[in-house]
Amino acid sequence: MNALVKLSAFEAALAEALPEGDLRAELSARGLPHRRVEDWKWSDLRTALARFDPASPALTLTASRSPDRTAEPEHGERLMARLAGALGQGEVYELAPGERLSLDIRAEAGAGHKVIEVIVPDGAEAALHETYQAAPGALANIALVIRVGAGARLTRLIEQDASPDGVIVLTGELELAQGARAHQTTLGFGARLARLETRVRHAGGGAHLTLDGACHVGAGLHLDQTTIVRHEGPDGITRELFKSAAAPGGRAVFQGKIHVERPAQKTDAQMNHRALLLGEGAEIDAKPELEIYADDVVCAHGNALGALDAAALFYMRQRGLDDARARALLTESFLMEPLDAVADEAERERLKARLRASLGAVS
Amino acid sequence: MPAVKETIEDVRRLEADKYKYGFSTEIEQEFAPKGLNEDIVRFISEKKNEPEWMLEWRLDAFRRWLKMDEPNWAKVGYPPIDYQDAYYYAAPKDAARYKSLDEVPEEILETYKKLGIPLREAEVLLGVEGAEDVTAAEARERPRVAVDAVFDSVSVATTFKAELEKAGVIFMSISEALHAHPELVRQYLGSVVPVTDNFFATLNSAVFSDGSFVYVPPGVRCPMELSTYFRMNAQGTGQFERTLIIADKGAYVSYLEGCTAPMRDENQLHAAVVELVALDDAEIKYSTVQNWWPGDAEGKGGVYNFVTKRADCRGRNSKVSWTQVETGSAITWKYPSCVLRGDNSQGEFYSIAVTNGRQQADTGTKMIHLGRNTRSRIIAKGISAGRSDQTYRGLVSVHAKAAGARNFTQCDSLLIGDQCGAHTVPYIEAKTPHATLEHEATTSKLSEDQLFYARQRGLDEETAVALLVNGFCRDVLQELPMEFAVEAQALLKVSLEGSVG
Known part of the structure; x- marks a missing residue:
């Protein structure tokens, strides 16, 4: 082995x-991780990067402000995160109450690594907005550790731009202290291989986590959304809603795991994944997993894969819409649900417009 | 929510110290020398007087096995197994010479009687001699079960053989079939679970000792239930049985399997392979009540149950249904699967698994959709108590050409006490847009219509859901022989209340 x-x-x-x-x-x-490694069975990073050249990396991070520190941030235990820690520079941001931090990360060439630590102090409310893109032949390997303090609130928005022939690996680790709230929304379009991994620890009890995601993966692209949520303290709440659509030749992967430890009694966790295959040659892979050691909890997961409803398509065609338009509209309405929960109206409308544009362009 | 009192009591009844089948039978047995090497493989083959090709097949498997690694992906933990520290063949002395039930030693018949499988009485009571006078209508009213009794490494008796032969059904031990129907065995053996399939299946291919062989000819509905009862008796032995069932075009057969073992402090290895082949329009129902010795409450002893079961729905409109009630074994590693190759073929998997004490079970199914309009349904219910750990692991895979494929999966698990674990690991892979796959662990997504109907009749949601889920299993379980049915019914009473994911 x-x-x-x-x-x-x-x-x-x-x-x-x-x-x-x-x-x-x-x-x-x-x-590197490959398809025989259980956690990466549908995302063969090794093969995706085999012909890349890591030399002369060019990775740019454009932040809305300069970091508080640049020394030795946390990066977690995962292999890719450790690589990012060993090979990349680190930055630490301590958010002020009410702050909105934006991080725009672009890999232009070679293998770029970065470690970022974001701290939301106890009781503060803050927002984090990340954008990721990788140029052809470039790898962006980012490790992000986010600590949400007791009673603090974080709104996190991740946009992953379509990156044909680029590779993006994002290992995000969130730690929720007692009574913290975090709402994460991802909008992704895929890459040669994109892995957006979110690992959350309900370290304190009574935290409330929402993980939402919508993705539209175009031809020749791949997007893997992996979430691992550990309930360590009692009375935690987790809600996950992921919706994926894969165009012909596109591949969307969802791996979700909810782990409830023995002390995490009264946990209430729900994970949902729904996916559409938009034509021949599309592929969807999913693994919604539960690992439960506490007996007084409610955990549920659902997963449904299928094609657009033929009756609905027929109805729209009858109303005079051409096939492409009807499909785009139905796909749009399917994918919008996770975005509807974005509280900031301007952001919400901007994300929806992006998704709409992508659907018009690809399907 | 936590489990209700009735559930807890029902499960407690199944606890290790209530294991009814833990006795052992004193009988003179002969063993192969301890350990595993090519000579042992030759010894087993020679004992069974096998043709040369069979020996080569075994040796080929053995050589491959030497190069394989034991799988470690399942969520079970056990100390390394010393494969040299076991007997790979144990049989009652002179077992090969039993020509009929009359020659089977009284001790063995008594053993099966105690297990609720009265071999001799079954034939006498139900009248083997007068069998030709039984009309079809009478046959339907009189539920009869033909039994192949496997005692350690050999089949000691098969009942109702003559009557089955009249219908053209071949039901015998696989050793016997190798001589009586070598062409059928050679054609199908290893065609569903290839020699190279996995560590335990390859080991089985090298050293399998006995098991049942069933062939149902075209258009024949097997006139009775077929059943094999596996009994591990000898100390320090592993059991490696091999079952091969072929339902030819338009045939139907229902097959039941039961297994128990004496209580011993050591761990015993059971690595079986079951292959089912369903041709055009054929149907196979395969039911298992697995009750191997689970070890005591502290995890001492118990059977390691590492089993490969797979059905190949080769023909159009073929159907295979797996039903399993799993209560025994210290460790279970078992995934009865269906390869849905034929267009319109169907696979079903109904499972109830209960773990207690320090048992560990990693079990589930694989539904591989290859043909068009193939359908599969998975209903799995797991109950963990004591310090046990249980995992449902399932794969639903739809290939690019499987247009019109449908799957519905539902898993419920229940924890009793806060020292156990319940896990669900479903894998879903879809490569065609013309498929619909649903996986639900929430009870509300059970057939809304049925649920609504049941609710309308005044049942609360819990009862309605239990009724619907159990309804699926019940009609198969009720077909089980009496002793099995009692056990299975006790499990079914376990309420769904308090189930999680």
Whole structure:
């Protein structure tokens, strides 16, 4: 199982750049995650990057303000996050109450790594807006650690721009203290391979988490939304709603896991994934997973995959809409639901307009 | 919400110390030398007087097995198994020479009687001699079950053989079938679960000792239930049975499987392979009541149940239905699956699994949709108590050519006490837009119409849902032989109340 693998030129160069130590040994022995690694079975990062050249990286981060610190931020335990920590620079932002921080990250060339830590102080309310894009042949590997303090509120919005032939790996770790609230919304369009991973710890009890996502994955693109939510304290609430649509030749992946530990009694968690296959050659893969060790909890998950409703299409055709328009409208109404929950009206309308434009362009 | 009192009591009744089948039978047995090597494989093959090709098949499997790794992805934990520290063949002395029930030693018949499977009485009471006088109508009224009794490594008796032969149904031990119908065995053996399939299936291919063989010819509805009862008796042995069932065009067969083992402090390995083949318009119902010794409350002893079961719905309009009631085994690793190859073929999986003490179960199904308009349905209910851990793991995969495919999956799990775990790991893969797949762990998405109807009749939602879910299983479970049915019914009474995801 742990047999040595033959490294691709990309992996070898990456390992070469690392200082001697466990991480280098691990990467050299196992390479990057691939389809035989359970967590990555539908997102073969190794293959996607095999022909990339990590040399002369160009990764730009445009932030709405300068960071508070640049030294040694947290990056978590995941392999890609550790790589980001070892090879990239770090920035720490401590948000002021009411602050809206925006981070725009673009990989222009090579393999770019970055570690960002965002702290929302106890009782504060703040917003974080991230945008990710990778140019052809470029990798953006970002590790983000977000701490939401006791009773604090965070609104997080992630936009992943279509990045044909680019690769994006975002490992986000959220920690929710007692009574914290976080609402995350993702709008994604895919890349050669895009992995948007969100790991949440309900570290304190009584936190309230909402994870929403909408994606429209065009031909030749791939988008993997992975969420792992751990309820460690009691009385936590989690609501997840992910909607995906894959155009012919597109592939959308959803992996969701809710883990309820023994002390997390009275947890109330719901995870929902709905997906549309928009034509021949589209692919959807899903794994909505529950791991439960507490007996007085309510956890539910639902997953439904299918095509557009033929009757609804027929109805719209009858009303004089051409086939393409009717499909775009139905897909739009299907995908809008997670975006409807975005509280800021201007943001909401902007996101919807982006989605609408994408549907008109691809399907 | 937490489990209700009735549920807790029902589950407690199934706890380890109430295990009724833990006795062992004193009988002179012969063993293969301890350990596993090519000589042991040859020994088993020679014991069964097998043709050369069968020996080669086994040896090929054994050589492959040596190069394979034990799978470790399931959510079960156990100390490394020493595959050299077990007997791979154990049989009552002279077992090969039993020609009829009369020659089977009294101790063995007594064992099966105690297990609720009276082999001799079944034939006498239901009149084997007069079988030709039984009209079709009478046959329907008199539920009869033909039994193949497997004691450790060998089949000791098969009842109702003569009557089944009249209908053209072949029901015998697989060792016997290798001699009587070598062409059928050779054609189908390993065609559903290939020798290379997985670590445990490959091990089984090398050392399988016995099991049942069923062939139902075209257009024949098997006149009675067929059943195999597996009994592990000898200490320090593994059981490796192999079952092969073929339903030819338009045939129908219902098959039941039961298994128990004595209480022992050691862990015993059971690695079975079951292959089902359904040709055009054929239907196979396969039911299991798995009650291997689960180990004591502290996790000492118990059977490691690592089983590969797969059905190939090869023909158009074929159908396979798996029903399992899983209460035994220290560790279960089992995924009865359907490969829906034929257009319009159907696969079903109904499962009730109860774990207690320190049992661990990782079980579920795979539905592989390859043909057009294929349909599958998965209903799985898991109950964990004590310090046990239970995982539902299932795959629904729809390939690009499987237009019109449909799947419905529902899993419910219930935890009793705060020291156990219940997990759900469904995998869903869709490669065609012409498929509809639904996975629900919430009770509200059960057939809305049926639910509405039941609610209208005055049932509360809980009762209505229980009625609907159990309704699926019940009609299959009620077909089980008496002793099995009692056990299964006790499980079914377990309320859905307090179920999570």
